[in-house]
Amino acid sequence: xxxxxxxxxxxxxxxxxxxxxxxxxxxxxxxxxxxxxxxxxxxxxxxxxxxxxxxxxxxxxxxxxxxxxxxxxxxxxxxxxxxxxxxxxxxxxxxxxxxxxxxxxxxxxxxxxxxxxxxxxxxxxxxxxxxxxxxxxxxxxxxxxxxxxxxxxxxxxxxxxxxxxxxxxxxxxxxxxxxxxxxxxxxxxxxxxxxxxxxxxxxxxxxxxxxxxxxxxxxxxxxxxxxxxxxxxxxxxxxxxxxxxxxxxxxxxxxxxxxxxxxxxxxxxxxxxxxxxxxxxxxxxxxxxxxxxxxxxxxxxxxxxxxxxxxxxxxxxxxxxxxxxxxxxxxxxxxxxxxxxxxxxxxxxxxxxxxxxxxxxxxxxxxxxxxxxxxxxxxxxxxxxxxxxxxxxxxxxxxxxxxxxxxxxxxxxxxxxxxxxxxxxxxxxxxxxxxxxxxxxxxxxxxxxxxxxxxxxxxxxxxxxxxxxxxxxxxxxxxxxxxxxxxxxxxxxxxxxxxxxxxxxxxxxx
Amino acid sequence: xxxxxxxxxxxxxxxxxxxxxxxxxxxxxxxxxxxxxxxxxxxxxxxxxxxxxxxxxxxxxxxxxxxxxxxxxxxxxxxxxxxxxxxxxxxxxxxxxxxxxxxxxxxxxxxxxxxxxxxxxxxxxxxxxx
Numbered sequence: 133x134x135x136x137x138x139x140x141x142x143x144x145x146x147x148x149x150x151x152x153x154x155x156x157x158x159x160x161x162x163x164x165x166x167x168x169x170x171x172x173x174x175x176x177x178x179x180x181x182x183x184x185x186x187x188x189x190x191x192x193x194x195x196x197x198x199x200x201x202x203x204x205x206x207x208x209x210x211x212x213x214x215x216x217x218x219x220x221x222x223x224x225x226x227x228x229x230x231x232x233x234x235x236x237x238x239x240x241x242x243x244x245x246x247x248x249x250x251x252x253x254x255x256x257x258x259x260x261x262x263x264x265x266x267x268x269x270x271x272x273x274x275x276x277x278x279x280x281x282x283x284x285x286x287x288x289x290x291x292x293x294x295x296x297x298x299x300x301x302x303x304x305x306x307x308x309x310x311x312x313x314x315x316x317x318x319x320x321x322x323x324x325x326x327x328x329x330x331x332x333x334x335x336x337x338x339x340x341x342x343x344x345x346x347x348x349x350x351x352x353x354x355x356x357x358x359x360x361x362x363x364x365x366x367x368x369x370x371x372x373x374x375x376x377x378x379x380x381x382x383x384x385x386x387x388x389x390x391x392x393x394x395x396x397x398x399x400x401x402x403x404x405x406x407x408x409x410x411x412x413x414x415x416x417x418x419x420x421x422x423x424x425x426x427x428x429x430x431x432x433x434x435x436x437x438x439x440x441x442x443x444x445x446x447x448x449x450x451x452x453x454x455x456x457x458x459x460x461x462x463x464x465x466x467x468x469x470x471x472x473x474x475x476x477x478x479x480x481x482x483x484x485x486x487x488x489x490x491x492x493x494x495x496x497x498x499x500x501x502x503x504x505x506x507x508x509x510x511x512x513x514x515x516x517x518x519x520x521x522x523x524x525x526x527x528x529x530x531x532x533x534x535x536x537x538x539x540x541x542x543x544x545x546x547x548x549x550x551x552x553x554x555x556x557x558x559x560x561x562x563x564x565x566x567x568x569x570x571x572x573x574x575x576x577x578x579x580x581x582x583x584x585x586x587x588x589x590x591x592x593x594x595x596x597x598x599x600x601x602x603x604x605x606x607x608x609x610x611x612x613x614x615x616x617x618x619x620x621x622x623x624x625x626x627x628x629x630x631x632x633x634x635x636x637x638x639x640x641x642x
Numbered sequence: 643x644x645x646x647x648x649x650x651x652x653x654x655x656x657x658x659x660x661x662x663x664x665x666x667x668x669x670x671x672x673x674x675x676x677x678x679x680x681x682x683x684x685x686x687x688x689x690x691x692x693x694x695x696x697x698x699x700x701x702x703x704x705x706x707x708x709x710x711x712x713x714x715x716x717x718x719x720x721x722x723x724x725x726x727x728x729x730x731x732x733x734x735x736x737x738x739x740x741x742x743x744x745x746x747x748x749x750x751x752x753x754x755x756x757x758x759x760x761x762x763x764x765x766x767x768x769x770x771x772x
Contacts, residue, residue, distance in 0.1 A: 214684070214685070361715065523682045
């Protein structure tokens, strides 16, 4: 019962009025950015990174965790009321959720999304609390070669498994790795890719990259597509559920949680796959139970399942983040950057070095989750009003905070020029459909990987075999090969069998 | 030779629509209903959605007046309305008037004022029902 004691200690630390205030701010801000399409928790956390200079590490993590969970919840509101998913994890919610709303059941759809998110988030966070210490204990034993291999696996999975196009994924990854290379070489002191600028000797600050790619890039993209036909907003009142809705929701909630958590916890994370699987499962189950299932006309199961899966995977993300220092989502990557600004190196030793921080964070996740439910259920009609904010005013505000953030890193105008450049990169990747996740992971994991690679090679005296002298490393490299070869082989196999490769989205729309 | 009506789905637009229909029947001409948006927000209350649009069409279909509904999007809603006025060579343009605070008018500008001053034809400005 060690874990419970530690978690209770965490609650003791998290439950101060000041920390609760930051949790509430985080949750509100997270919902705000989650509701508005194009702005997500990753951008919000990136914009708030400069705040970390003035705040205690616990408080800023509490706030960021609130933003993360809030963003997940906010996306569902937009999906249900607008049929415009606020973020990719809510795509599945939109299918049935919007149909429910059109049939006048918006209040029930919002309620099942909110309560499902709460239940899945709570179970997920508890699972994180119970799993992470064990994994971290094992992870401390991991040597540099294996650690390098695991990071490589994470990059390969994120790049080649997620997303529609491998080549686009790898383009994003290599842009990110290149940005990560800028600066002085760690052991020889050679300047790399600095172009003679002294300001670049320390490397590019992650705040500038994150704010540039997320905020500046999105602002430019929006400016280029400023006028769009307004969409119909389905008016809604206070969310509530009837007895029948409860009866139909709890099964999907639990099944969604079970599907979502493992997917969030493995390095191939992301909430797209589990939400999709949950949707398919609920649909099959409903079809089996009754011939005339409501699926296709707004079934509450189709909202409850994917929403739970979405939040459970959001919680699962904390397992690799806290146990291994591996980010699997864009928000997690920015969270790592936040930890680094405090001089905390996320990695297997985080649990041992900063137990108070980790347990307070986990406790505050549970608190934030409860706040989310309490705050958001009554506020749902208000969130819908946010959609009327004109883009010029909204993005002017975002640009203001972006510039302020980039400037405050070093108080150097040079960073503002970099911000514009990374804004251009952010615009370009949106224009050419390059996923942002591999890019930002490349920026953050690249230097860490280099560190571990150097460590392993130093130990072996520069001999390449030093990278393969651990059993775990070889096992992980085998997984890397499988991750690269399997999808290609499957594609070949299907083609040779004459089975047309189906796009998962098309299958749903059929 | 038409009556152009600046329409938004609220009491002011409603008043303009009613007056515009009367005007078209009195003059024996057709009418064009214009609904414009700046299109710079995700949702706009003053933009007629698909449900409202078919409702509007149904109402107009019940009249024995040639009619047309146009939706436009541009930086300046008044300009979009005036463009239709010029396009259709309108006899009269009908708009609804509302009370504005001086500050609100200074910040947001006034569509009605632009139309009153810049329209090449007569402007019928009506008030919402008391």
